[in-house]
Amino acid sequence: xxxxxxxxxxxxxxxxxxxxxxxxxxxxxxxxxxxxxxxxxxxxxxxxxxxxxxxxxxxxxxxxxxxxxxxxxxxxxxxxxxxxxxxxxxxxxxxxxxxxxxxxxxxxxxxxxxxxxxxxxxxxxxxxxxxxxxxxxxxxxxxxxxxxxxxxxxxxxxxxxxxxxxxxxxxxxxxxxxxxxxxxxxxxxxxxxxxxxxxxxxxxxxxxxxxxxxxxxxxxxxxxxxxxxxxxxxxxxxxxxxxxxxxxxxxxxxxxxxxxxxxxxxxxxxxxxxxxxxxxxxxxxxxxxxxxxxxxxxxxxxxxxxxxxxxxxxxxxxxxxxxxxxxxxxxx
Amino acid sequence: xxxxxxxxxxxxxxxxxxxxxxxxxxxxxxxxxxxxxxxxxxxxxxxxxxxxxxxxxxxxxxxxxxxxxxxxxxxxxxxxxxxxxxxxxxxxxxxxxxxxxxxxxxxxxxxxxxxxxxxxxxxxxxxxxxxxxxxxxxxxxxxxxxxxxxxxxxxxxxxxxxxxxxxxxxxxxxxxxxxxxxxxxxxxxxxxxxxxxxxxxxxxxxxxxxxxxxxxxxxxxxxxxxxxxxxxxxxxxxxxxxxxxxxxxxxxxxxxxxxxxxxxxxxxxxxxxxxxxxxxxxxxxxxxxxxxxxxxxxxxxxxxxxxxxxxxxxxxxxxxxxxxxxxxxxxx
Numbered sequence: 001x002x003x004x005x006x007x008x009x010x011x012x013x014x015x016x017x018x019x020x021x022x023x024x025x026x027x028x029x030x031x032x033x034x035x036x037x038x039x040x041x042x043x044x045x046x047x048x049x050x051x052x053x054x055x056x057x058x059x060x061x062x063x064x065x066x067x068x069x070x071x072x073x074x075x076x077x078x079x080x081x082x083x084x085x086x087x088x089x090x091x092x093x094x095x096x097x098x099x100x101x102x103x104x105x106x107x108x109x110x111x112x113x114x115x116x117x118x119x120x121x122x123x124x125x126x127x128x129x130x131x132x133x134x135x136x137x138x139x140x141x142x143x144x145x146x147x148x149x150x151x152x153x154x155x156x157x158x159x160x161x162x163x164x165x166x167x168x169x170x171x172x173x174x175x176x177x178x179x180x181x182x183x184x185x186x187x188x189x190x191x192x193x194x195x196x197x198x199x200x201x202x203x204x205x206x207x208x209x210x211x212x213x214x215x216x217x218x219x220x221x222x223x224x225x226x227x228x229x230x231x232x233x234x235x236x237x238x239x240x241x242x243x244x245x246x247x248x249x250x251x252x253x254x255x256x257x258x259x260x261x262x263x264x265x266x267x268x269x270x271x272x273x274x275x276x277x278x279x280x281x282x283x284x285x286x287x288x289x290x291x292x293x294x295x296x297x298x299x300x301x302x303x304x305x306x307x308x309x310x311x312x313x314x315x316x317x318x319x320x321x322x323x324x325x326x327x328x329x330x331x332x
Numbered sequence: 333x334x335x336x337x338x339x340x341x342x343x344x345x346x347x348x349x350x351x352x353x354x355x356x357x358x359x360x361x362x363x364x365x366x367x368x369x370x371x372x373x374x375x376x377x378x379x380x381x382x383x384x385x386x387x388x389x390x391x392x393x394x395x396x397x398x399x400x401x402x403x404x405x406x407x408x409x410x411x412x413x414x415x416x417x418x419x420x421x422x423x424x425x426x427x428x429x430x431x432x433x434x435x436x437x438x439x440x441x442x443x444x445x446x447x448x449x450x451x452x453x454x455x456x457x458x459x460x461x462x463x464x465x466x467x468x469x470x471x472x473x474x475x476x477x478x479x480x481x482x483x484x485x486x487x488x489x490x491x492x493x494x495x496x497x498x499x500x501x502x503x504x505x506x507x508x509x510x511x512x513x514x515x516x517x518x519x520x521x522x523x524x525x526x527x528x529x530x531x532x533x534x535x536x537x538x539x540x541x542x543x544x545x546x547x548x549x550x551x552x553x554x555x556x557x558x559x560x561x562x563x564x565x566x567x568x569x570x571x572x573x574x575x576x577x578x579x580x581x582x583x584x585x586x587x588x589x590x591x592x593x594x595x596x597x598x599x600x601x602x603x604x605x606x607x608x609x610x611x612x613x614x615x616x617x618x619x620x621x622x623x624x625x626x627x628x629x630x631x632x633x634x635x636x637x638x639x640x641x642x643x644x645x646x647x648x649x650x651x652x653x654x655x656x657x658x659x660x661x662x663x664x
Contacts, residue, residue: 042644053639264637271633271643276616278647283615283654284608301603305596307385311603312378315610322615323655 012040016047019146024119027146031121034138037131037281045138048145055144056254057151059169061162061194066175067201071237071246072154076118078247084150087143088120091136091155091165119143133164134277140168163194168270170263171253173246175199176215178207195230197249203234203242228256283322344372348379351478356451359478363453366470369463369613377470380477387476388586389483391501393494393526398507399533402569403578404486408450410579416482419475420452423468423487423497451475465496466609472500495526500602502595503585505578507531508547510539527562529581535566535574560588615654 018026030048034041058075062068069090076086121143123136140151153169155162166172174195200211212232219229233249235242257263303309350358362380366373390407394400401422408418453475455468472483485501487494498504506527532543544564551561565581567574589595635641 042648046642046644049642049644050639053637267637268630268633271636272629275629275632275636275643275647275650278643279650279654280612280616282647282651284612297604297607298600300607301600304603304607305385305599307382310378310381311607311610312374312381315607315614316374318607318611319614322611
């Protein structure tokens, strides 16, 4: 379908091979390709895909200041002690810049620099067309193909974007801290839906009891995930307190996932959503190939702003140009 | 293109007419149609579109607990005193439920119930396929067509979703509060990009000076919006303190927008982005019409999860099914 892919197959097969052998430079290069949404990315991902499926992908989210990075580092350290290999993907949908992310990588790499068993990568927003969740999913897949068996996907905040990203994971850990007042209440709707495990971090602060009590009160009203009720684990990430209990909770949930097809069910749901998203992104690329270039778009926008053109009719015409009037034959 | 639209044109023209005459029930029904992304929505929006463009759309965002609703209510009250008509659109991308939003509407409607000059509507996340920003933009357009000349678009949090929503507006107001510690720092990248006006609400609390100082320090590093530097306005929304100053800042910015084509430029940029988003959404609808039904999708997801099928190849085939292999002829 993509001639560029066919001609490039040998090179990508080689890159995929080196990546799968554990070469960190190849992994880094591969992630850059998927991050840039390069044409080469699809062949690479196809080559890596059959070698994935066994790692545990752990999504970690929480408000800014909740101590996510420290907690993730502690988890990585503990997994390493238990002979796992670790990939850390730190995603920041609120930042349009990668500068901060890169700085964060450096600080972290320094911390784990003697240990090739922990690979860390940051990602930030990629401009208006989005695709951060897709890039994060692909990067996690590549980390897995490179032999990492614990993938930690860390994201800032609890908006829809963050929810989309942590929902890529097999396990979702939501971090709260005492003393953030109304925040627990105001984010509860989104959080109750996605959390498999709650962490009350900085639990040496006043108010930890209240946060835990509120969480449990909320849970009693919420629909549970089948037979799993998200436990509340208390930690002080900066000292390592509670990390073993968190790892135990992660392992408990992993065991639950493997029972009664829960993991399969969850992953099938994720693939249903990802397929739709992949097709949507590809169609948009097709649109750009079909003459919706920057100048045309600017002309339309100018006439629309001046109320000389109907944006709803314009959008319909653009769809027709791509599909040959094909897209709605069954819909109308 | 849509035969359903042709047959329905008369009914929608009538609904659009009643809406434009200021009938609140018709406005409510029209917003429900765009919220549900009903086939009727396009004809309705096309009928309303020529009657828009003169209202000022003010986007208001900030962290949970920053006092957005109170501030929005105070703004609405002040605009009413100055003979404006007001539409309030409260959008919550973090909530998958509409229950809370509806409750919020009721509380607010009670507050403004004697005043048909303030129309309030809440919106929450509409499920995995998203479209909240689109629905919010369309609802704002309908409010404007119904004669409202000040549209307040309020959203929770500062993630990418919220940024997408407030970017629909002509003016973006970002609310901060003292005493939220690292939060100001951690959200600064996203915020600096979008704020036209900063509000330090609850400025009677300790730390207001520090927040203002930090904002100004950040601004000195950031790229400005041409000749406009976002002012910092201090308010206590609960008592009304500073609201007049905020309205003055809004009016100053509105005057700036009207100079040198700034407003036109900003709206053209918005339409460029919205056109892309509209086409993308429409193509996705076409996909569903082309046999990517829930069962097919579930079959693919099952085989992918079992590593019996390559998701990247599947997505490419689905694209081909819609476009007849057409989408990439110029791209490859």
